[in-house]
Amino acid sequence: MLTLEGVDVAIAGTRVLRGVDLRIDHSGRVALVGRNGAGKTTTLRAIMGLVPLAGGRIAFEGQDLGAVPAHRRTGLAIGYAPEERRLFSSFTVEENLRLPAEVLGLPAAEVARRLDKTYAVLPEIAEFKDRKAGGLSGGQGKMVALGRALMTGTKLVLLDEPFQGLAPALARRYAETLMRLREAEPELAILITESNPDLLKPMVDSAYLIERGEVHPTTL
C-alpha cells in the first residue's frame, strides 16, 4: 500500500535519511523503532510531503507521491498525528477534528459520520469536545491528535511517537485505544514510531529499526 524506496532526505545540508526502504501492506500495522534523532519524525514528514526528498521514491497505492503536493495527501485517505500534537490551540477540540475533513470538502453528512466514528473509538474526547485545544493536558491532546488523524486517515494513519511523554497510566489508555481501533477498523493500516519497542509489541505485526537514518526490518 505504502512503499518507500531508497528515500534520502537532507535537512540544512545534513543527511537525515539514507536510502530508506519501508513497506506497509494493506491493513498492516507497522512499528518504526529508533532512538531520538534517528530519523523517525523525518520519515513520517517525508511521507506527508513536509520535507523534500533528495532521492528515492514514495508511492501510495501505486501512485508516486512526488507528484502529489503535501496539502493533497490527506485527500488520499492518509491521516497524520505529528509529534508534539500540533493541535490548533484557539479552536475547540471538535473544530480541530472537523478541520481536515472540511478542508477536503466532504459533505456535512460524511463529516458527521466520521466524527461519530472517531468518538466511538475515542469516547473520552467526546466529553471535552467543546473545550479549547490550547487548554488540554498532554494525554488529552495526544488522543485528540489521534482522532484528528482518523478523520482523514481512512486507509492509513501515521502516528509519530504517540507514547512520548505520557505517564504509564495514560500510555496504557492510549494502547487500549489503539487495540479498540484495530477492532473497529480492521482494514486500516497504521505506522507508529516509538523509541521504546516493548510498548508496541502487542499491537503491531511487523517492525523496522531506524538508526542514523538507515532502516532495517527487525522483530520486536
Next chain:
Amino acid sequence: MTLLLFLAILDGLAYAAQVFMVAVGLTLIFGVLRILNVAHGSFFAIGGYVAATLGTWAAATAAAPVLALPVLLLAAVMVGGVLGPAIERLVLARIYTKEHVLQLLVTFALFMILEDVQKLVWGVQPIFQDGPVRALGQVEVGDIIYTAYQLYLLPGVALATLFGLMWFLRRTLTGRVIVAVTEDREAATAMGIDANRVYLLTFTVGTVLAALGGALASPTTSLVPGVGVNMIVLSFAVVATAGLGQIEGAMLTALLIGLGRSVAVYFAPEFEVVIPYIIMVAVLLIRPHGLFGRPELRRV
C-alpha cells in the same frame, strides 16, 4: 475646555477609525505571512488617489450624491484586487523563506517604487475630492456642527470591518483555515490546507483594507506625496503597541493612539506628531510583546 475635549474625542474617533483600517490589514498580513509589509502604506495612498479620481469622475455625472460612497469601495476593491495578488505572487512568494532583513528591504523597495508611480500618475499637486463628505451632510452634536461622514461613516465602517473580520475568521471555513495557517503552517499543510492560497487570499484582503482606508481618508484630507509614509509609520506604531497579529488589539490601540493624538492637537499641538510614539515606547517598555501580544513559543 469641555467643548474642546469633546471635539478632540470626535476627531480622535474618526482618526482612529482610519488608522485601524490600515493597521488591521498590516497585522493580519503579518500574522499569516510573517512579513512586515512596508508597501502597505502605498496601498493606502493609491487607494486614496484612485478614490479621488473616480470621485471626480462621479461628481460630474447626474447621480453624483448616490455614487459618492460606492465609489470609495470600488476604488478599494480595484486597487487591492489588482495590486494585492500581483505583488504577492510576483514578489513576496519568492522571499518567504528568506531572512527578515531581506523581506523588509524588498517591501521597502516596493514602497519606494509605488511612491514614484503615484507621482508619475497623479503628480505632486495636492488632490482633494470631498464629494462623499458633502453627500452625507452635517449633523449638530450639542453646539457643534460636525460632518456625518466623520461622525458616523468612518467609525461605522471600522466597526463593521472589525466584527466582519472576527466573524469571518471564527465562523467560516476559509477563516478557520487562515487561523490554522497563522498558528502552525506545517501542521495546517499536513491537514490538507494549501498555505500558498491562504497567503494569496490574506494578502489580498489586507491590501483591500489598506486601500479602503485610503479611500475613506481621501475626502477629509488633501492627497500629497508622502501621505503613505505617515500612515505606514503610524500603523506600525499601532500594530507594535497592540502586539503583532492582534486584530481586536489593533482596534483598541488605534483608539488609544487616535484619541491621544487628537487630544494633543487641541491641548498641546507641539506634541501631535510624537504622542503616538510616546505611547508606543511606554507600552513596549512595560510589555515588550505589546498590550495584547504573547511571547512566541520557540519551536525547534
